[in-house]
Amino acid sequence: MTDKSRPATKRPGGKPRSGAPTGAARPTLSGPAKPTAGSAATGSAKPAVGGTAAQKMPPESVGSDPTEAGSTTTGATLRWAIRLLLAEAVVIGLLTLVTIWAAITTANVSASSAAAVPVFTAICGAIVGGLGLALKRGKSLARGPAIVIQMLLVLISYYMIDGGLVWLGIPVMIIGLLGTGLLLAPSTRTALGLN
Numbered sequence: 001m002t003d004k005s006r007p008a009t010k011r012p013g014g015k016p017r018s019g020a021p022t023g024a025a026r027p028t029l030s031g032p033a034k035p036t037a038g039s040a041a042t043g044s045a046k047p048a049v050g051g052t053a054a055q056k057m058p059p060e061s062v063g064s065d066p067t068e069a070g071s072t073t074t075g076a077t078l079r080w081a082i083r084l085l086l087a088e089a090v091v092i093g094l095l096t097l098v099t100i101w102a103a104i105t106t107a108n109v110s111a112s113s114a115a116a117v118p119v120f121t122a123i124c125g126a127i128v129g130g131l132g133l134a135l136k137r138g139k140s141l142a143r144g145p146a147i148v149i150q151m152l153l154v155l156i157s158y159y160m161i162d163g164g165l166v167w168l169g170i171p172v173m174i175i176g177l178l179g180t181g182l183l184l185a186p187s188t189r190t191a192l193g194l195n
Contacts, residue, residue: 075191081182082136084175085146089129096121140192143183150179 099121103114128149134142153176160169182188189195 076187077182077185078135078188078191081146081179081188082132084179084182085128085132085135088175088179089125089132092121092125092128096125135192138192140194143188143192143194147180147183150176150183152176154180 096118099118103109103118106114127145131142131146131149135146153172157169157171157173157176160166160172162169
């Protein structure tokens with residue numbers, strides 16, 4: 001009587017004896033795959049899940065100036081000041097045409113005074129319009145002269161009111177005060193880079 005618990009031995013021909021299990025799969029040790037030489041040469045490594053701070057930032061925000069991002073909100077007072085200066089230049093231009101017409105149609109006026117008033121008015125309009133355009137281009141040096149002109153409007157309006165032209169002096173005073181406030185606002189300084 002043979003012992004069945006003994007392991008099967010191979011015959012000299014290489015075939016196992018009867019009763020031995022055939023086709024049994026041998027267990028293989030599975031481990032982490034080693035990187036090949038090709039993958040190591042290319043260096044194609046996946047980025048980390050978290051990433052760096054520069055990777056998380058949007059492309060348009062990398063290297064951008066923080067003052068440029070807030071210029072759209074802080075420049076509101078500057079834009080209104082520019083509009084006010086340009087509107088004043090247009091009004092002064094119309095006054096220049098009125099003074100020219102008055103110099104032509106009015107009698108008993110010397111030629112020097114008839115020419116001086118329109119020329120002076122035209123120069124004032126050119127200065128105000130030039131300051132408005134300079135501020136529009138971001139020239140901070142134009143802010144000081146523009147403030148002086150707006151304060152002169154307040155002074156002129158006082159003499160208008162004192163001389164009886166209340167209907168004209170009050171609007172001029174309001175425009176002068178409004179322009180001065182807009183140009184002195186901290187947001188205007190920020191928009192012009194004066195901080």
